[in-house]
Amino acid sequence: MTMRRLLLSIHDVGPRFETEVDRLVDHVSRHVPVQHLAMLVVPNHWGDHPLVAGSPFASRLRGWADRGVSLFAHGWYHRDDSRHTGAASRFKARHMTAGEGEFLGLNHATALQRMADGRALIEDISGRPVSGFVAPAWLYGAPALMALEQAGFALAEDHMKVWSPRTGTTLARGPVITWASRSRARIASSLAIAQILPPLLRFAPVVRIAVHPGDAHVPSLMLSIDDALRRVRRSHAPARYDDLLPARTTPCAS
Template identity: 60%
Template sequence: MPSSELRISAETRRLLVSIHDVAPCFESEVDRLVEILEARLGAARFAMLVVPDHWGRASLAQAPRFQARLRGWAEAGVEMFVHGWYHRDDAVHGGGAGFKARHMTAGEGEFLGLSQAEVLRRMRDGKALLEDIVGMPAAGFIAPAWLYGPGAMAALEECGFALAEDHFRVWQPGNADRPLARGPVITWASRSTMRTASSLFFAALARRAMQRQRVVRIAVHPGDVTKASLVRSIDRTLAAFSAGHVPGRYAELLA
């Protein structure tokens, strides 16, 4: 869709859709998700969350073919976010962080327990790598599993990212108390039967309850394409919201 057709006013209801965990090890799954999204939204009307070295087993720096694909998607208009470094959480947690690490993700809250210095190193390295590959600024930073510890929140202000997102809001680093968008992300879970069932239920509920929300966010993951029930739910949810919301870009929230 030409950019001249995407002049969106502040009153327009927006639909922001993202593919998480974009990495060389998930290339075929990402291709399938791109196909699903473009069928409903049009070409390149979504964001990609790129992991530089997924679980230490899928180094983007050593994958020139996948780098070229990222560059092509970015040049077509896909927004590129840095999505952690490893995506894997190796920290030992206690208290509230321990609860989040156990119940909100399967060992993937990488930025939940890291020190500010280590977070800053990974953020800067990820930003430099992604920007070198795509030849343009990263759209922002989104932590794996949307989980940020104190070190991550502090480092965000130093790193120069335009946007950040968690499960309930989008904000400019340094202005977390003034969100640009609010409301839960609609997403799906494939790692267990119970989680799949609950995500299907929430998506069905959201298709009715969130129609009047100004900004709706939908996030899909490589694992979603492994279950036909999730693919059907994703397609129905995209159809339901694209009818009344304009598929847009995160950057439009800054306008």
């Protein structure tokens, strides 16, 4: 029987949220060993919190990588400065994120450059290949998807799947279990969804759970994260994202 896998990621890792990331690592590592975690690293959150080689946070990031944590490039600024023209893009930018869908409206050249720069910085700091790329808020415009095909990443994901940008092969399907903390209504809806999804995904080959720094400030969300991890662990074993790749393909050879 094929092993059912649990993939757990911590988003928005960088100097801006150092305290929150520490709390989340401590919290989720009671359920998932650190070496199975994925961290989605933002090189310069909103242009105000750069990840600098040789800094204390850079040393901590390298330490996590040395312990086996998978590092993903997670945009560059994590801020959406684009002017959206299409109705679908405007809807996503307005309702699916709070101004953080950085790669939703970027042109091809800018998207490709930010992907390359983010990968280079993270690999220089960690001394290891990045495992893949995930756009902020899981939102990609068509030019960003085209750039992703050319950027050489082994893995990418959105709300509903994990895939190989190199081949276009879908490696896992199903919604991410995640939480939203920016309003009472979103907290309530994410708590309800997190209660519903684990039993629905019980027989799924892969279940993904993603946590964000904002979750660390809301006790009800932290309790819900505990509950979801506990329930998913009954049917799924912690795994690494690159376990999805055939024959453990090198994560991100250029």
